[in-house]
Amino acid sequence: MSAQRIWHDPVFRWGLAFKLALAALLVPQIQQAWFVPFVRHALLQPAWDPWSAFLADGGEAMAYPYGPVMLLAHMPSTALGLLADAALGSAYASGLGFRLGLLGADLCALALLARLWPERPRQLLWLYWWSPIVLYVTYWNGQTDIVPIALLLGSLLLLRRYRAGASGAALALAVAAKLSMLLAAPFFAIYLWRNKRLRSLLRPFALAAVATAAVLLLPWLGSSGFVRMVLGTPESLRVFDLALPLGQDLRLYLTPLLYLLAAYGLWRLRRINFDLLVAATGLSFFLVVLATPAPPGWYLWLVPFLVAHQLRSDRSARVLTAAFSLLLIGMHLIDSSGASAPWLGWDPAPAIAAVTGRISPHLHSLAYTGLVAAGLVLLVQMLRERIARNDYYRIAQKPVTLGIAGDSGSGKDTLSRALAGIFGEHSVVHVSGDDYHVWDRFEPMWKGLTHLDPRANDLQRFNNDVLALMDGKPILCRHYDHGAGRFTAPTRIDKNDVVIASGLHALHMQRLRERFDVAIFLDIDEDLRRAWKIHRDVGQRGHALQQVLNSIERRMLDSRQHIHPQRAAAGLVLRLMPVNAQQLESAPSPDQVRLKLVALIRNGTSHERMARILIGICGLHLDVQTAEDGGEVEMSIEGDVAAEDIAMAARALVPGLEEMLDIQPRWEDGMSGIMQLLVLIQIEESLKSRIR
């Protein structure tokens, strides 16, 4: 069932009918006494500053502790109700209009949740649409927090879709509806800042958020009515209730302290994916609500996060949430105002007051303790399951490391660049074996040794540097300038999320090659490699043709002795070859030769699905040979394929890695793109075994 089809589900339709009946029949006291009179006043006596105008006309200061966006959200449906009241001579329809406005926000929240978590729409309907907390808080108690929560969900969804400006504006709208939504802002900012791939989005996000908030809130900051009714509400001061006295005039406020610790916890994570952002924001809301004698409306902020948690967790999360919801409702039924049904002549207030009168403060506090205990258990469960067991969180503790070995001119740098193109340059650190040659071009030592001899390279330093980067430490490294034939002065290279170590001997030393997530050997068809090398060394590196040919001959023995044996140590061996060998001679440049790829995958567990997608989505021709034990797979891949199709295949094959890639990954056309994809699939295999 797709997210769109929830609207046809009977679970939705029955829920809608039930909510319509509740909105029609129940008149919550706080709406009747406070919210509706305020909105009615703003509609009937329009003023630039409705808060001051309301107070000036003798309205109650507690009537509307909300910002202009909340008012705008309530106005249309309440205005229709007012018109109906005027026509019918009744006083009921404006309140009904107000409540239908809340139902509209409730529907928006459901639609947004269905887009954020589309996997199990039926379960989502039970968990959200029939959530006892939503039913109680919105339709019985009459709170309006569903409006800012719908806006917050909108902001989350837009952020997930990389629409940073729109997401910032939506968050500001949520804040301008209810100021407490500001609690989510640092978490959004940390998510964008701590993800290098998303960092460029922080600016448009922040600019749009600040600009929207300025337009919506600044004009009223000078209004005494707004300051008194919205900024100075006794409700918001409840966050200071939980405090440790530290001497005469000093108190340690525990709720802000817990909130700051949660924000710091998120900041400390090396990398944060969207699920972690949701979990951390939910946890911070939980901390604030549990550590505060919170009014019922605040509990509604927890609902989307509880839904997300339950969707991904087992039955225990649902049982705990049910217990938490029932305790919450039970406590607030006797603690907070409720609703009456004037059409049915039903007003339970006196009966509830009678029960309340019989409940001792001790029992009341015990019920509250039970509620907080259930909430804390849920919080610990969320912390354990949503954060500590989050695959991405566990993977993010260590960078992804790739080793690429192959002969000179086999395409190590080209593949490294292609991989950096999908992860994004900002997330990749590349160590090249060329920077570890012992001598520069002009040293006479090259008369006796070739670059392919391990002794001509400082492999110990190469190993140590790559291992240091794998352990998250920076290195100092000089760079070999192929134009000048000399080394530059050493520069500092910092750790990064993806470490690519390429070189003639990248898989030579056992200690290092065992640490790579994916070890790749480029076993390019010899005639093709020669053609590439000659083309590059003459065209780009300024060598004479004869000099290059001599060097290739001189290196042959070392290639066999020192380079080729690394093939056996690779998990992925990639062999590019011309589709038609004659083309190598006839084509004006080796770039124009049509290539086919033979990939030897030593751990070919997912090859069947991979083959299906390469044929189905990319339209390639495949020949697959599997070893007897099913471990090794050799795939011959041929055909033309565009980068967009490879991107689509990647989304199908490795959806879990999408958040590791750049926002707009640069997929290549043809066999280079297929090589990018194969490496990515191997990365996923390796990360899975890290988790196991």
Ligand SMILES: Nc1ncnc2c1ncn2[C@@H]1O[C@H](COP(=O)(O)OP(=O)(O)OP(=O)(O)O)[C@@H](O)[C@H]1O
């Ligand atoms: N996948 C590919 N498709 C087409 N051409 C390629 C591919 N890979 C490499 N080449 C060609 O081969 C040339 C050599 O590639 P590259 O410089 O990446 O090799 P290398 O292994 O890093 O070499 P060296 O070790 O000598 O520095 C490139 O300039 C390019 O023209």
Ligand SMILES: O=C(CO)[C@H](O)[C@H](O)COP(=O)(O)O
């Ligand atoms: O083959 C190489 C790497 O694979 C060498 O980096 C390259 O040949 C360096 O020497 P020169 O600058 O003299 O060409």
